[in-house]
Amino acid sequence: DQQVKQNSPSLSVQEGRISILNCDYTNSMFDYFLWYKKYPAEGPTFLISISSIKDKNEDGRFTVFLNKSAKHLSLHIVPSQPGDSAVYFCAAGGYGGSQGNLIFGKGTKLSVKP
Amino acid sequence: KAGVTQTPRYLIKTRGQQVTLSCSPISGHRSVSWYQQTPGQGLQFLFEYFSETQRNKGNFPGRFSGRQFSNSRSEMNVSTLELGDSALYLCASSLTAGGPHEQFFGPGTRLTVL
Numbered sequence: 001d002q003q004v005k006q007n008s009p010s011l012s013v014q015e016g017r018i019s020i021l022n023c024d025y026t027n028s029m030f031d032y033f034l035w036y037k038k039y040p041a042e043g044p045t046f047l048i049s050i051s052s053i054k055d056k057n058e059d060g061r062f063t064v065f066l067n068k069s070a071k072h073l074s075l076h077i078v079p080s081q082p083g084d085s086a087v088y089f090c091a092a093g094g095y096g097g098s099q100g101n102l103i104f105g106k107g108t109k110l111s112v113k114p
Numbered sequence: 115k116a117g118v119t120q121t122p123r124y125l126i127k128t129r130g131q132q133v134t135l136s137c138s139p140i141s142g143h144r145s146v147s148w149y150q151q152t153p154g155q156g157l158q159f160l161f162e163y164f165s166e167t168q169r170n171k172g173n174f175p176g177r178f179s180g181r182q183f184s185n186s187r188s189e190m191n192v193s194t195l196e197l198g199d200s201a202l203y204l205c206a207s208s209l210t211a212g213g214p215h216e217q218f219f220g221p222g223t224r225l226t227v228l
Binding site: 034036041042043044045046049089091101102103104105106107 | 118147149154155156157158159162170172204206216217218219220221222
């Protein structure tokens, strides 16, 4: 039973365009959400996070939107650059019984073509 | 500040053997979490340690165990290895346990079971 789902295993975008990566979750106890980026042969690196009390958080080219009623969040990258090509993981955590560990989605591989 | 280090980076074992992986967190971080990454399942939480105590455990068999030392360094052990244990094992550290916090990942240990 997947609590965090990334339904698109891959996404291809042209350089300069917007990349939109989506994530759905089922557990309403999650209080915060994070996006990680992972290059091959490296561990995931933190990108951006959002608390459940917000609906948007922006950091440079990266914006995360949270729709609690739909249990959906998305990561927007504008403009996309070839260096953004990586696997993006959505993760969720909460203050409840699962505090301390993150539940990850299976990832979306983003390819940004020059 | 040095990042999270994991040793060894690569390991090849045969079925039935046991293996110990090591993780040194970022200086000052007291929480260490372990994850297993496989192509089909993404990142799955194994366990979390804080101040030498296991705070949380994922849904893995008892063959997977871990511990944390007084200097916050952590080890995980897998006994009676199975082919399905082949994966990238990632360690992540954070300042504290519980609540919203960014986890910093190491590069991982690639375990291959033959």
